[in-house]
Amino acid sequence: MRREGRVIGFLGGTGAEGRGLALRFALAGEAILLGSRELTRAEEAARRVRERAGPAADVRAATNAQAAQEADTLFLTVPYEAQIGLLEPLAQALAHKVVVSTVAALGFEDGRATVQPVPEGSASAQAQRLLPQSRVVAAFQNVSAVDLWLPRRVIEGDVVVCSDHQEAKHQVMSLAQRIPNLRAVDGGALANARHVEGMTALLLNINRIYRARTMVRIVGLDAIQP
16 A cells, blocks of 8 residues: 555656556556646556556646646656756755656667766766755666566566665665565665666667566575565
């Protein structure tokens, strides 16, 4: 059951990652607010999520500004190049809230995924700079959006969670484990998110070679159950 009154919002939630995570959390009983620059796009995305999640799903549409105001925890699910333009005008609305960055600064050269340089070190660290009064947590960069969108697909792997805010980090770790078979792993400070984001490029290149969808599993943590 979800925490009473909690609403999970998605900024730029109409893309594959946003819809996939929204679906999985809706299936876990969470209330979802899907945000977009255009309300009509958010409404279409929310409709698609409800179709897959079932009639009991609490999934609503909003603009990004409305989602930032109304939701308790916000997921940032936009391409890296859209991050600054999205977050700068929302900084005040997002103050004192938990903002989960799923963003990785990726590029592609000759069909291969590459990591783009970010002045702050990572997309998540940049989000924290843009949102100085928010509690930014980095997570879910390595989870396949395709698999998230398939409700019967079992997703097994680890979600490495990084943040400089301990309470917020543990909130997101608990939330990650609402998705069956996923295990949340404490990745330490937000500075470590650069390594997690880099793994996204590595996984995409492995996927290309093997025509597969891979995830991360950290061995040696057998005492931690998903």
